[in-house]
Amino acid sequence: MKESEVNLYRESKYLLPIYNRLPLKISYGKGVYLYTEDGTEYLDFFSGLAVNALGYSNDKVIEAIENQLRKYIHISNYYVCTPQVELAKKLVNLSGLSRVFFSNSGTEATEASLKLIRKVAGPEKRIITFSNAFHGRTYGSMSLGGKDIIKQNFSPLLPNIIQLEFNDLESLDKNIAMNTAAVYLEFIQGEGGVRVASNPFIEMLKSLREKYNFILVADEVQTGIGRTGKAFAFNHYNLTPDLLLVAKAIGGGLPLGALIVNQQYENVFNIGDHGSTFGGNPVACAAGLEVLNQVFRGTLLENVLTLGEYFQKQLNNLKLVNNDLIVDVRGMGFIIGVELNQPCSKLVEDFRHRNILVNCTSKNTIRILPPLISTKEHIDHFIRIFKQILEERVI
Ligand SMILES: *Cc1c(COP(=O)(O)O)cnc(C)c1O
Numbered sequence: 001m002k003e004s005e006v007n008l009y010r011e012s013k014y015l016l017p018i019y020n021r022l023p024l025k026i027s028y029g030k031g032v033y034l035y036t037e038d039g040t041e042y043l044d045f046f047s048g049l050a051v052n053a054l055g056y057s058n059d060k061v062i063e064a065i066e067n068q069l070r071k072y073i074h075i076s077n078y079y080v081c082t083p084q085v086e087l088a089k090k091l092v093n094l095s096g097l098s099r100v101f102f103s104n105s106g107t108e109a110t111e112a113s114l115k116l117i118r119k120v121a122g123p124e125k126r127i128i129t130f131s132n133a134f135h136g137r138t139y140g141s142m143s144l145g146g147k148d149i150i151k152q153n154f155s156p157l158l159p160n161i162i163q164l165e166f167n168d169l170e171s172l173d174k175n176i177a178m179n180t181a182a183v184y185l186e187f188i189q190g191e192g193g194v195r196v197a198s199n200p201f202i203e204m205l206k207s208l209r210e211k212y213n214f215i216l217v218a219d220e221v222q223t224g225i226g227r228t229g230k231a232f233a234f235n236h237y238n239l240t241p242d243l244l245l246v247a248k249a250i251g252g253g254l255p256l257g258a259l260i261v262n263q264q265y266e267n268v269f270n271i272g273d274h275g276s277t278f279g280g281n282p283v284a285c286a287a288g289l290e291v292l293n294q295v296f297r298g299t300l301l302e303n304v305l306t307l308g309e310y311f312q313k314q315l316n317n318l319k320l321v322n323n324d325l326i327v328d329v330r331g332m333g334f335i336i337g338v339e340l341n342q343p344c345s346k347l348v349e350d351f352r353h354r355n356i357l358v359n360c361t362s363k364n365t366i367r368i369l370p371p372l373i374s375t376k377e378h379i380d381h382f383i384r385i386f387k388q389i390l391e392e393r394v395i
Helices: 003-011 059-071 082-095 106-121 139-144 169-175 199-212 282-295 300-321 345-353 376-392
Strands: 026-030 033-036 041-044 099-103 126-130 161-164 180-185 215-219 243-246 257-261 326-332 335-340 359-361 365-368
Touching (some): 059 282, 082 099, 082 282, 106 139, 106 180, 106 215, 106 243, 106 257, 169 199, 180 199, 282 300, 300 326, 300 335, 300 376, 345 359, 345 376
Parallel strands (some): 180 215, 215 243
Antiparallel strands (some): 099 257, 326 335, 335 365, 359 365
């Protein structure tokens, strides 16, 4: 399909033109590869935006889905649902927190957390978020976000939300006080350009929490469930959140999100305070259980950690000889950003023409989110192709 055809497609009759579609007609996926209708194979290194942790068409996930489909697809939250309970138990054990609310998406998990915070802290206290933060697209989540491009045209937003500079210790120290209800933190900002929270920043946040006792929310919608080589990004730091948001990879490709709360906040919501028709869908939870089974089995996450480091090292080698183009390489495990000194759309296209799919975020940053099952061979192939592109480039 030509680019012009895609534009036609996009502007055509049936869908709102809100997505910038790639010019590929996908037929199916298997493992780390996507295949187009003409049979071309693509190495998918953004895995459905961090959703397909186990790649495509994982047999056991499909089996878990099929088994649940035949029991019931939906019964409503009027009934206790076994896959929900089992998944909640696993998430509680993994996170060290206490109880779970299931939603259908990341933004709904954020919304649930916002309601909880307001119920605890009342209407006046301030919620702190950071520059370039991303917490979703619905009104509450959007109001928390730190990217103007997402918020412009949509005022009025929720009040009493303040954005501070990410990784800026001084601004934290100056602005967090008794009137702080909560702080929303991505330990690694995904949409924001794969920016990693610095240790001093987290230490400062930690000591401010001890002083002012605000609610710390970790948004791990993108970084959770093994993406960074540990269960959660916060496991790399010496700081456990009060509320934890997960989504993306947790449903094995089906819509699922969760707000996980610590013991202190497990009784804030009473019956009727919050809810969702589809939240915690049995099929999505059954898929999620199998995702956790596989992500936390054997040496998979150790591989993500060591291969992630190896990957960054190789990318830094490319940076050494191309420092006129590559400004920075950063990340953790299998969330890696390569910042360029220019928009990355051209490079993304070059990769696609060589059968590799990567994503571009915050204009200048190539975002690499390989499936967690990727091997050294896949990474070496990626580096080889990147090198070729750099050698042939005219930019
Ligand atoms: C993707 C994302 C969200 C929003 O999740 P949706 O499922 O798209 O609503 C929220 N926070 C972070 C950090 C994300 O990466």
